[in-house]
Amino acid sequence: MSDLKELIRQANETAVNKLKNAQPYWVDIKPAHEVLGIDKYTLLHAGPPIAWEDMCGPMRGAIIAVLKYEGLAENDEEALALAGSGKIKYEPCHHHNAVGPMTGVTSYSMPMICVLNKENGNYSYSTINDGTGKGIRFGSCGQDTVDQLVWLEKVLGPALKDVVHTMGGINLKMIISQALAMGDELHMRNNAATNLFVKTIAETLCEVVENRAALTQIMHFLTWNNDQFFLNFAMAANKACADAAHGIEHSTMVTAMARNGVNIGIRVSGLGDRWFTAPAADVAGAYFPGFTAEDANKDIGDSAIMETGGIGGMAIATAPAIVRFLGAGKYQDAVNYTNNMYEITLSEQDQYAMPDMDFRGSPIGIDILKVVETGISPIINTAIACKRPGVGMIGAGISRAPLAMFEEAMVAFAEAHGLQ
Known part of the structure; x- marks a missing residue:
């Protein structure tokens, strides 16, 4: 028994040090199908495994939205029928080195935040925060929600990709550490972290986005009543840290x-x-x-x-x-x-x-x-x-x-x- 206690102590020391010493950097934005290995008929969700018939209302709503977003359904009725038909495969985000806030629903075309743990060499992923209002993370499924997903894919995602490529990566742990000293706890309060993030990328963002109207849209999205924008980056960072210790x-x-x-x-x-x-x-x-x-x-x-x-x-x-x-x-x-x-x-x-x-x-x-x-x-x-x-x-x-x-x-x- 004493031998096992010592093995546990040593193992836990190794694990927690890997968790503490990880160095998560935001390095890219890529489509979900490229980094998660999923097809259009595979949807990821938050939490442990769950079947469609057992899902809660918000998660079902998010799935309706993404089936329309991916062009697999024309309306809510078609989406509901497809979701329960057995043709859609549901898997946890965690099974694909990913994490998603609230419903966590993630699909084929979504732009993903790609984080590299430079200490361990492992990658993790998260969707981009879909803003205030009718977001899929809370189960919204109207046309405005679908339109927002398209905008993230076509406008914000490519802009952020150009930003991070130009900057050569961003140290997320540094932003998290600074934000904690400024009154964030990084789960339900990301005010400081989001401001630090926007400040970090602002100059490069203005350089890489040539379309002024698009730039205005992006800056409005990042700065107007969207203090939780950084959460998805922080989640991917913590996932990269935790996976290194698994x-x-x-x-x-x-x-x-x-x-x-x-x-x-x-x-x-x-x-x-x-x-x-x-x-x-x-x-x-x-x-x-x-x-x-x-x-x-x-x-x-x-x-x-x-x-x-x-x-x-x-x-x-x-x-x-x-x-x-x-x-x-x-x-x-x-x-x-x-x-x-x-x-x-x-x-x-x-x-x-x-x-x-x-x-x-x-x-x-x-x-x-x-x-x-x-x-x-x-x-x-x-x-x-x-x-x-x-x-x-x-x-x-x-x-x-x-x-x-x-x-x-x-x-x-x-x-x-x-x-x-």
């Missing part, structure tokens, strides 16, 4: 945590690609006027990769401005949340120093052993989607990852090592 024998560190609106699942570094799942949690938070908890969908999205990588809910204490928006109580409650997260993590990310915590590094490396031992589960900062397709975001809050899936992973780990 597959280390004997490690009990979580390398993926994702929700599909029905279930939530985790993957553990030393337990292969198996998902350990539980029913998705209700989100405790604050609602926009006219909405209540009765309107809310269960927790949804791959964006819990932020907490997996030591930010988001893990670093909520560094984002005082977001506390009331999340319905999280007083600022001291946010400090208490972050302090609790140190009890279930393997290390501190010194590169993510939090001014409001006396520059202590953020808690990083969720350990299933510590979660089960303490009974403390990770918190996840998140948006709240309406359970009805097409309505969109109706609030924001905090959810708790269910203990049951950590206990299931613990049992699997024990069985894998001959323990009863």
